[in-house]
Amino acid sequence: MESYDLAIVGGSFGGLACAGAAAARGLRTVVLDKKKTPDTYTQSTGIFVKEIADQVDLPSELVNKIHGVRLYSPNFKHIDLVSPGYYFLATDTCRVLKWFAGQAENNGAELRFGKEIKNGHLIDNKIILPGNKISSSYLVGADGATSEVADIFQLGRNSEFLLGTEYEVSGVEGLEKDFLHVFLDSDLAPGYIAWMVPGVHLTQIGLATKFPIRPNIRNFYNKLIDHFEFKNLEIVNRRGGYIPCGGPVNPIARDNICLLGDAAGFVSPMTAGGIHPAIEIGRLLGISISDYLQDGGYPPEQIIRKHIPSYRYKKLIRKFSDIYTPPNYLFNFLLNNYLFRKASQLIFFHHRGLMSVEAWKEILGNKK
Numbered sequence: 104m105e106s107y108d109l110a111i112v113g114g115s116f117g118g119l120a121c122a123g124a125a126a127a128r129g130l131r132t133v134v135l136d137k138k139k140t141p142d143t144y145t146q147s148t149g150i151f152v153k154e155i156a157d158q159v160d161l162p163s164e165l166v167n168k169i170h171g172v173r174l175y176s177p178n179f180k181h182i183d184l185v186s187p188g189y190y191f192l193a194t195d196t197c198r199v200l201k202w203f204a205g206q207a208e209n210n211g212a213e214l215r216f217g218k219e220i221k222n223g224h225l226i227d228n229k230i231i232l233p234g235n236k237i238s239s240s241y242l243v244g245a246d247g248a249t250s251e252v253a254d255i256f257q258l259g260r261n262s263e264f265l266l267g268t269e270y271e272v273s274g275v276e277g278l279e280k281d282f283l284h285v286f287l288d289s290d291l292a293p294g295y296i297a298w299m300v301p302g303v304h305l306t307q308i309g310l311a312t313k314f315p316i317r318p319n320i321r322n323f324y325n326k327l328i329d330h331f332e333f334k335n336l337e338i339v340n341r342r343g344g345y346i347p348c349g350g351p352v353n354p355i356a357r358d359n360i361c362l363l364g365d366a367a368g369f370v371s372p373m374t375a376g377g378i379h380p381a382i383e384i385g386r387l388l389g390i391s392i393s394d395y396l397q398d399g400g401y402p403p404e405q406i407i408r409k410h411i412p413s414y415r416y417k418k419l420i421r422k423f424s425d426i427y428t429p430p431n432y433l434f435n436f437l438l439n440n441y442l443f444r445k446a447s448q449l450i451f452f453h454h455r456g457l458m459s460v461e462a463w464k465e466i467l468g469n470k471k
């Protein structure tokens with residue numbers, strides 16, 4: 104049995120950020136992931152909002168900076184939304200994950216890919232992962248929306264999901280590259296949206312629906328080909344998965360075991376963005392675990408709790424959109440409406456909070 108200070112299940116955004124911070128502070132840290140390598144696969148479109156892009160110095164060849172959102176109604180009328188100084192990063196997501204893995208390793212974390220966790224137990228304040236012959240003082244479950252760690256150690260489970268699916272496509276020509284192309288369509292993406300993202304090398308075309316409705320990406324893909332008259336497209340890759348949309352689970356921690364990222368439900372119920380909280384809270388969790396184990400600090404879950412977004416208003420809007428799916432003619436009608444436009448602006452550009460002062464200054468038209 105090998106002994107570690109910290110074992111992390113899941114080597115994606117959250118797990119690797121946590122591992123890097125903990126290992127840099129001297130904790131003996133191991134990451135276990137069932138994928139063969141960090142860049143074998145991702146389920147994610149991989150868009151970084153500016154708030155997290157500012158905190159992580161991603162190499163420029165792995166990203167494509169995008170300044171605006173082009174929002175389409177079902178009949179393909181569109182409006183362009185921008186916010187001064189704001190941008191998103193489209194990413195070569197698998198290579199970004201490989202880069203994060205390199206950073207964690209450079210800081211001293213041990214990464215073991217091709218290792219799936221199926222069971223575990225507690226003995227004398229140690230967490231034992233018998234399949235991998237590992238014992239650790241602290242365990243982080245960063246193993247995604249349907250977390251095995253949550254299951255094994257009886258922590259809170261996600262119960263509400265969106266289902267997202269995406270093609271990576273080559274051969275897209277004539278698409279305005281400085282916009283995220285976002286499509287409102289209640290027939291194709293009830294309860295959420297569809298998208299076309301000018302990625303680093305390829306274009307990402309995808310949509311999500313409220314589970315249990317299955318997204319029909321073929322129909323959306325064909326609709327785009329018809330409208331934009333795309334020729335010679337080739338689907339190079341397919342990805343997708345569950346996106347938690349019910350807010351943080353309860354409990355997120357017990358007995359020196361804490362959930363993180365999608366496993367903990369740290370995903371905006373409205374935008375479905377989870378990379379920002381996974382990395383930001385992951386890093387903080389790594390620091391707090393180090394403080395706790397090495398310096399007699401407070402339990403890490405108490406520290407991160409203050410930083411977990413409540414998603415209060417976003418959960419309300421999600422509940423409303425679960426109950427009411429606007430008909431497509433309403434989207435066609437609303438697109439040019441002033442309030443609708445301002446509300447869309449808020450949703451896409453104010454990830455820090457719908458009720459922030461900045462958001463309301465912008466909604467009222469006073470940008471300073």
Ligand SMILES: Cc1cc2nc3c(=O)[nH]c(=O)nc-3n(C[C@H](O)[C@H](O)[C@H](O)COP(=O)(O)OP(=O)(O)OC[C@H]3O[C@@H](n4cnc5c(N)ncnc54)[C@H](O)[C@@H]3O)c2cc1C
Nearest residue numbers: 113115117137147148149150220246247267364365377378
């Ligand atoms: C289609 C789609 C598009 C998305 N687009 C965006 C976006 O553009 N921007 C954004 O901010 N968010 C997006 N999200 C959400 C975002 O991908 C997640 O919030 C984010 O990836 C969460 O990171 P994480 O570290 O919690 O874990 P995840 O990325 O979910 O990774 C979990 C890791 O755990 C491993 N694992 C799982 N079970 C086990 C086990 N039993 N043993 C060992 N390893 C295990 C998996 O192999 C995986 O590497 C999208 C999600 C989907 C599905």
